[in-house]
Amino acid sequence: MNKIEAKNVDFYYGSFHALKHISLDIPQNEVVAFIGPSGCGKSTFLRLFNRMNDLIPGTRLTGQISIDGTDIYGRSVDVDLLRRDVGMVFQRPNPFPKSIFENVAYGLRVNGVKDRAFIAQRVEEALKGAALWDEVKDKLKESAYALSGGQQQRLCIARAMAVEPSVLLMDEPASALDPISTAKIEELICDLSGRTTVVIVTHSMQQAARVSNKTAFFYLGEMVEYGETKKIFTNPDQEATQNYITGRFG
């Protein structure tokens, strides 16, 4: 069953044609990795799934993207509800100017959850899920800015997971992290698969190979190849993919 279906997607920043005719299906509760050289449109494509690009003036989309069978760019769609269900982790840690606890509780609070005990429980679970609980359990009331960069990124992951989204979009979540934090995050992604649909953008081939079930290779705004991760990394159909994963360009 497909969680996300993109059909004939074209996307423009003003007159710049950033995504060219992309169609791809993301199966439910699997991990899909987007790879490709810098500037090829991975982030742009990812940000279409929670309508983040709506915020950028002068952009235009044609084609259709649906999640659970509904066109998310349809007229009757409540964007806030959509975003609640499609979580996102950004490339750089971007905690709010609040305490560690309030950062994680934020998503629940803005969605109208009032039950304190429930919030506390969800915060703890999310922090444990993001492998951060042991490091912060004694300083939940302190500012999130007092954490290291890697801890902040895990906090942002916990924040995204606290609302239990059914899709988690991750834009190079580990690019600013040390190997240990990276390993923790990869472990977390593996835990999530089977429960949550994860779409991850990464520049690390090894990471894509380790965590994903399927991989899509992008190049200059086009999706060159999409398939089982194993196949992409061992026996890709396209020569461009082969060149990229073997490090001959990009």
Added chain:
Amino acid sequence: MKKWIDRIARWVFTVSGFTTSVVILLIIGFLFTEAAGLFRNPIVEEGYVLALNPKNPVKELSAEQIKQLFDEDITNWKEVGGPDLPVRVFRLEDLDQLYTEEQLGAEYEFAGAKIAEQVQQSPGIVAFVPDVLVQEAPGVRCLPDRTIPLKDVLLGAEWYPTATPSPIFGILPLVSGTIWVSFFAILIALPFGLAVSIYLAEIAPEKVHKLFKPVIELLGGIPSVVYGFFGLAVIVPLLQQTFGLPVGESGLAGSIVLAIMALPTIITVAEDAMRNCPRTMREASLALGATRWQTIYKVVIPFSITGITSGVVLGIGRAIGETMAVLMVTGNAAILPSSILEPLRTIPATIAAELGEAPAGGAHYQALFLLGVILFFITLFINSCVEFVSARNKFKR
């Protein structure tokens, strides 16, 4: 070579920083010494005394009592703790009516004796005369004079700096006038300022922003006299009609003009602060399903709160220190205001209006410096409140 440039640069910065700090400290020191001089002045004008009949047992009079005596608001000595005796006020000029020029002498050489004569004749007299004339006169008691007490100045409810024989420097009406006007100005300016800055930073389309921002910045550059004139021509009559006031010049008129003047500062600074909130922060909030409004008040405002408060403080600072516009529209009555709709007077307006007529070095002049010091403390107080509040906001970057 590089090393030398480095050294010279360091030297230049140190010297300029040091001299600036010293100059500022000297200015503050000057302000304080001038102001402190006020409390070394006698209550009665320098060089004059109040002469009483020896039978009158009254030992001391406050500046206020003296003023009431000479205004003939007090007509009996028992009101100031003396015997039941009607008061007779006597000024030096009265001599000319009682005696001929020959009797006083061409050089006023007999004036002292004549004053003594008058004082001896009437037990209820209080004579305001130069001290040299009566110092040695028999049968004349000079009221012992004191220096102006701190309490009468700080807690005094009357400001009559030019009253004779004893000026009254109660600063309370001016302090409260300043506080009232500034408080209401902020009360008016804050909601509008925040609303406009949120609109410009978060909601306005780029075109509107491009148009409005320069216009608002331009408003900040208009001289305050122009605002005062606008207030006088528009706001004062408007207030007079709406509230049915005898005069439209009032504290509220001042507050409105000040609010209008503080708005550009508040708006530009607060808007800049909110614009500086990184896009990724907003995106993170929206990506969690927060609405635009939730994002503004839960993320953008907390993130830029330091900038917003400094905008507000700059606005308040402008309101408290503003002189010209307030002078023009508040009616300048140095009385304790009981309502914001009454005329009142602020500290800066008082200094501006009275400095010209206060002789340098005199008590009035020093009292105006004291007002400057008070203003300095009010600003200092507000700044430290803000420091305190923003220091408590520990979640800043």
